[in-house]
Amino acid sequence: MPRKKGKQVIKLEKELKELLKDGNWEPSQPLPVTRELADKYGVSNVTVHRVLRRFNSDGLVWRSDSGRYYLPSGRELAERPKPVFCLVRELTARVVSYRLMLQGFSRECAEARRNLLFPSDVSLVTLTDPEEPPLFQNSSEQLKSFRQVLRTNPQSQHGFLLDHLWHEDVLEHCADDLRNAVILWRSTKVEGISSVSLDYEAAGRQAINHLLQQGYERIIIAIPFKGDAAIDQMAEAAEKAVRELSQFNPDDLCMATNNRERQQLVEHIRNAPERIGIFCLEDSVCKLLLDTIRLAGIRCPEKVGLLSGMGTEIAHWSGMSSIEIPFIEMGTAAAKLIAERMKKDEVLTTRVIRNLTT
Missing domain, CATH: 3.40.50.2300 (Response regulator)
Known part of the structure; x- marks a missing residue:
């Protein structure tokens, strides 16, 4: 004979269903942890586990590999390929090199079915007049740009492609957020960031x-x-x-x-x-x-x-x-480096491009 549900269990089930049904929960946000629900409704952890497992079987929630529970639509978000954030300058007529590098990078990412995201908050250099030198952002301006990128694009990333104009002190300051990052054109001493550099x-x-x-x-x-x-x-x-x-x-x-x-x-x-x-x-x-x-x-x-x-x-x-610099090859190498880092979860050495011609 089935055990009769207590009032607190009924209340737990009812309020959870209403919460999920009313759409008051973001798909990317996990439900409260077991202990929090148990304390709130005055039931045991085992009871909360039992309710959530039943909800999972009924398709009301989805249990991730981490053991946390989400709305069913959270599964689609979790399994969607994460984008590579391309933190590079705006592409103008005077930066043909970056357009070529991104051509190689984009092609390699497309074959791997990786999406690219170009945040509009990045403006590392301004070209106001062909007769005047470019205006480069200083460190404080770069740091402000990077923080704005993370605020306006809170989703997780597959990796970062970095313009060589990013200052070393900014990369050092942001190193914890720059997981799986590769910088173009030059090497870097910042721990955790790989590079594709020219010889x-x-x-x-x-x-x-x-x-x-x-x-x-x-x-x-x-x-x-x-x-x-x-x-x-x-x-x-x-x-x-x-x-x-x-x-x-x-x-x-x-x-x-x-x-x-x-x-x-x-x-x-x-x-x-x-x-x-x-x-x-x-x-x-x-x-x-x-x-x-x-x-x-x-x-x-x-x-x-x-x-x-x-x-x-x-x-x-x-x-x-x-001097013929293989820009497309540099971009391709950067994409492969990000993919390899993701698989091995380690920082790989600098890739140096050497096959130059005149």
Whole structure:
């Protein structure tokens, strides 16, 4: 003969059903723990377990692998593929490299049926005028952006793809939230974050070697702007290569951000007796520099030769020689790294991209 239910058990069942039926519970929120329900209704833990198991059998709730109970619709949310948060700059005409990296990243994620989320709260760099350097967010602005991303996108993530412009101190501060994160273009010392980086020393040496082999006797490094970690590392690598392979003059490390600086560079080389090879580290600035040199009546490539440091379609359309960086491969490597980290639950070493061509 079935045991007669007590008043408290009946009250527990009734109020739980009303709560679930009225939609007062979020699908992503678990029901109160057993002890909390037992204390509230004056019944034992065993009784609460029995009621919840019966509700689960009747389809009124869903029991997750963790043992917590949710609304039935919570199962769909839990089993839905979690998105990868792409915390990268807004894609404009001057960041072809990131569009290419994201092409490789998106393709790999699509094959793995991983969704991508591009939070609108991230604005790491602002390009106000082609003649002026980019405006980069400082650490406090970046930290504010990251916190806003988490507030407006509270769902769990499969991982994070990070722009190389994120400052080290910000990554360190947010490391606990950046689970399964990979940063592009550069390495990082922040524990728990992997990276897909370029072999900058190989790229710098290859660029300088190319210019020297073309018969240019003096090498100038044209820096498009400062404050960008990838540009800074490439400039350091190129300077090191010049010191090792040729003769380095500090005056031959020149800024080329705006028209005034490019005109100064032209005056710097106009009456030089040697053939001059210029390694410019960014394609769009290299094209502007090429136009400035030609307008000054200096013959290219007879007197001055330019080599661009990125190899995007801007260089190809302009007919410039360039270092070919495999951006799509970098994006693909980042997606694979996130997938491997998710499976192994460990931080993998930095992936260094080395197959560069000129």
